[in-house]
Amino acid sequence: MTSPPLWDRLRRARIVQVLIVYLGASWAVLQVADTLTEALSLPEWVSPVTIILLLVGLVIILATAWVQSLPSTTAAEEAGERPTDWEIAPGQAVESLKAGRLPALTWGRAILGGVVALSLLFGGTGLYVGLTGGPSFLGPTEAGATDAAEGIAVLPFTVSGVEDDAFWGEGMVDLLSTNLDGMGGFRAIDSRTVLARWREAVDESSSPDLNASLRIAGATGARYAVIGSARGVGGDLRLVTSIYDLGNGQEVGQGQVQGSQSDPMKLIDDLSLETMRQLLSGGGEDLATARNLADLTTASVPALRAYLEGERYYRRAEFPQAVEAYERALEEDSTFALALFRISDAYGWLEDIGSERAIELGALSIQHKDRLSPRNEVIVTAGNALYTGDLSHLEPLEAAVRKYPDDPEAWFMLAELYIHMGEATRASAADALEAIERAIELDPSFAPYYVHAIDRSIAVGDTVKAARYMDQYGSFSETDVLQGMHDVAYALYLGDDEALARGWTDLDRLSDQQQGIFWGTYGLDMPDAVRTMEVADYMHGRTGEVGWARGRARWTISTGQWEKGESLVRDSIPGGPSPQTIYLFHTFTNVDVGDLLPIVRACEPGAGCTLWRGALAADEGNWADHEAMVVEARTATLELREGGDEIQSRFPNSIETALMGYRRLLDGDPVAARRTLEEGQGLTNGVGDEMTRYWLAMANEEVGRTEDALRWYQLLTRASFRSVALARAAAMAEESGNGVVARELWTTIARNYREADEGHPGAAEAHAALERLGPTQP
Template sequence: MSNPGFFQELRRHHVFRVAATYAVVGWLVIQVVAVVFPLLQFPSWLARTIVVLVLVGFPIALVLAWAFQTPRDEVHASASVRRRSLRIGFTLGAVGVLVAVLGGVVWWYFGPIEHTLRGADADTVQASAIGASINPESIAVLPLSVLGGGTGEGYLGQGISEELLNALSRIPGLEVIGRTSSFRFKDSKLGARAIGRELGVRNLLSGVVQRSGDALRIDVELDDTATGATLWSQQYDQKMENLFALEDTISNAVVTALKPRLGGIDSAKLVFKGTSNPQAHDLYMQGSRLAWHTDEASLDQALALFNQAIAVDPNYAAAWAGMARAYINLADVYRAPLDVLPAMRGAAGKAVTLNPDLAEGHMLLGYIAMAYDLDYPKAKHELDLAVKLRPSLAGAHALLGLYLARVEKNQAQARLQLQLAERLDPLNPWFPRWEAYVAIAQHDEAGAMKLAQRVDKIDPDFAYNGDAVAMVDGAFGHWQACVDRYTQQHAKPSRSSPQLAVCQAHVGEAGQARATLERLLADAQHGYVDRTYTAAIYAALGDKDDAIAQLEQAYRDRSAHMDSVWVNPWYRPLHGDPRFEALVARIAAGGHVEPPALPSDGLK
């Protein structure tokens, strides 16, 4: 009798039936693993092991089917038939291995990745990709969502989250992502993993707050962004008057949940009880939300709310610090610094007097000393203290970087501080812009342009003091590229910035540059205009006398840009002029020494 063909042999041994049955059952098992295991939070290694066993078992099942499903006519087969059967069995096993491998590859790339061979091992596979660059001792605090109460209650969720963020950022060794970056994900539909990738953070604190009169209910949870697992969750019911105590409880619960990673942490009181008056606290949180805005109306409203909070509780240090921040944001943009400096300085000083451990107060006091008072020793002392009190305060690191760049001219150390600030607040466009400024001082064109492009990626509409990419183009003499950035690439211009006019003057478009200059001078007749801006246009047009006169007026006005005129590319046409060099020396010496008054017609 002739030997049957290969496929006929497989059919006679019921191999096809076994293969089909195994494939269906195996597929069902993997689907159960993919869907049920994450819900029950089974360990990822168990999911991986089951999937691998299912794939490895396929060729074994085929070989066993061939070996044990032997037709009756082969029970007493000859030796040659048995050898042929053995060869077919080996071939069948090899084919089964190949099919299992191909199935594994297809499943890897096209299956439900999150919980199979590729994603079930999220603790190792995804964590190795994310964790390689992400500090496991890092956390972001998202603004709490507010249920009920209308849109006007949004400040409550943001205020509580900000105070939790401030508390956690006081812990040495814990990297806390800054407010600007974290709050971009307010009411975000993204999951913990996606947000973790965006922020470069391992842990995520989020939740919901409900308010009914004086009663609060807060639901919070802490998630691992590498695995998506919830590390801790809790619901709290409390009165508004006990909110500080509740925030301290939540902060310490987070610390406890993270202790396996962080090791020993001093979990003493993390939240400052700024006031015992719930009305003052509520007013402060409303003002704090508005103080982060950049429009004049919001800043004025924030000042009014801080004043109301202080009227209720004059010893509320955080409210005084909030007032100082609002004044700083108003100065050099909407108000003459000299007009608001006493109130600004007084508010920051009052904040640290009431609470010497308030890092933000010291940071603001340091900035005021550096930018407005030219009191460099005090600036350095206050900024160093702010960093010590709150190691994760990104703004303190950034301002310390500016101090090192502008005052000590230590550009390398300045960039290190700014890079740390960028890590702590990765979606804040100010910090890469400031580092780009320092890179310009180092003549690092490629580095400066890369940073400027990052600013544009973070916020394409960020245009304070001009477009970042155009700034780098102009700094390295690419004047036409600077103009094209505005006229052809449609960069958003800033009304007060002289950047486009400076670039136009350098490419011979003097008429357009003078038109901008005349507009700024006209604006100065009924409002504040930073005279360093008009000086820059005069310098670009080659009018050194008027440029120097404008800079002297800016010095009198206490412009915050005076401590950087020595390095600002706008003023390179003035380099070597004895009057400019004398002004730079006066600024470098610190303090304010008033120059002789100009003649009445000496300032346009």
């Protein structure tokens, strides 16, 4: 007997009709699921799970239709061996399962299975929402804030013990909404909308309970509800607000103020400020850090509104817009310490670390630091130290990150000090990067953190991290003045030959402002001395400034291009070479600049002379002139201190201690020299301090403190004689048996000398050391 054709069997099973009916029913189920999800704010996974169940049901329904069309099924039903089409027969189904057989497919069982599955889905979802405090009780989907995530609905206040019920009741909807609107990036729902929804749901003789109030707020499309009360207390009035997140029905904060009823607008302003602080604390963590929340001390609503606007721009590294907003905040409250600190910082990013405006505003923030909490006073004071060079604030900041390890601002400020105060902090580029990455881990959406994450990654030669941080930074803002600069740096310092060519082209396209920031960020910190020299050449060609002429001459010391350096020193510096340039060539090269040394011996004592004249006098054994320079520095220190300028007095004081320490080193007392130089190097971070640290490394080397000497030599990354310092460190590492470190250092030195003069002794020494150590030296 032949089986009927497949199409005949499908037609007999009525597969097409069954499929049409099932798809129609599925559409209806999905519509119900969407409606329930929207109305009850059910979890987003409800709809996908419903679709999965319907697909499983489709397979079961089609299989049932097929089985029911078989003649054998009809025969078994007639013989009483299996349930009929619409029979459920639960007992028989259980017996089949016990026997290890699949229960017979019937229409009754298929439909019942679908009903049970969907009932379990929606019943379980409802139970889940109830147990987790979900928003299903708050009303429509708007309460979940899917369309207006930052809306705030201020509801009419409950009033007691106050004569003017209308003012303190419904009037607060308009007054408080006006103050809150736009503050911190939030949007106050229009008071007319709120009152319309209120009057639809509440009659004049009743007061809604909490759930009803939240549903009313949700109906306005808000994300947050502010429910308040005004209560007379003696002659005063107490105003209280409770802020609820309509996404989960939870209270996120409570504000309270109390004062005289004779000045209602001040009370409302104070309540607005306190309510916003609480809202930021509980629901706006993306806008304000813990540091900000603790110290939003302004009493001005417009000032706070403008400040929070500035914070939004600052977070995205949009510094020009941030400055404009902070300026408006300070117009309203000139004593707003956080606004002063932040705008100072923003100017530092926009211009450079020496920005006059940044320094001025930073000093003003210190004048009002008594308005800050102790933790934030440490951070703000340390930030101002970036401009003053006062290293005394490093230790309190390091203590702060130990005490508050979850404060990203503290970690980032520590990195800032490590970077901008350089070797004086004893921190390397890797140390700074570690601190920055801790800040990013704590607050990954704060764009300014990534600026130094990028430049420190480039400084340590980590191409993977640099590329990743550049991608992340680029996602924050399209208007940042720093954009483009990072691509240039990556190409110049980490790129291949093709990228290098592109980097020089792109560098030429940067504005003068961007190029200045580029040099301040990358110019001195990169390990490649040749590239630093080339950038200095470029900057001199673009600007013609004497500072670049002197700088590029000095950088030939570390590139081994001493013939070029001598030519630059003698012929290419307007006004002639500085005492510093002459002394460095005299000390670290074999270039004969003896005819230029009288310039150093006869220079006028001051910032650009005293250290170099005193050091040369010590080298030549002219102790009378050496002592004269010590006295000059000491006198300048005392005069500045008597004038009340303790910060500036540190600079001549550092020169005094450096010269005293150097004499003790030359006198054969490295222990005393080390002690004196250690004290002097921590006073400031000026250019001359590089010599202090070099002498300190020598003193440590002579007393056998190998690790300290190695660290100080290696930290001289910004010194124009860095290759000489690294060579001493490499020799020490090799002598102490640390072949890995020695090889790394000699490799860096050889790279720095890759364009050195033919027969350069430093280049020959580096290549000989690498050949001696071999490629696999342990």
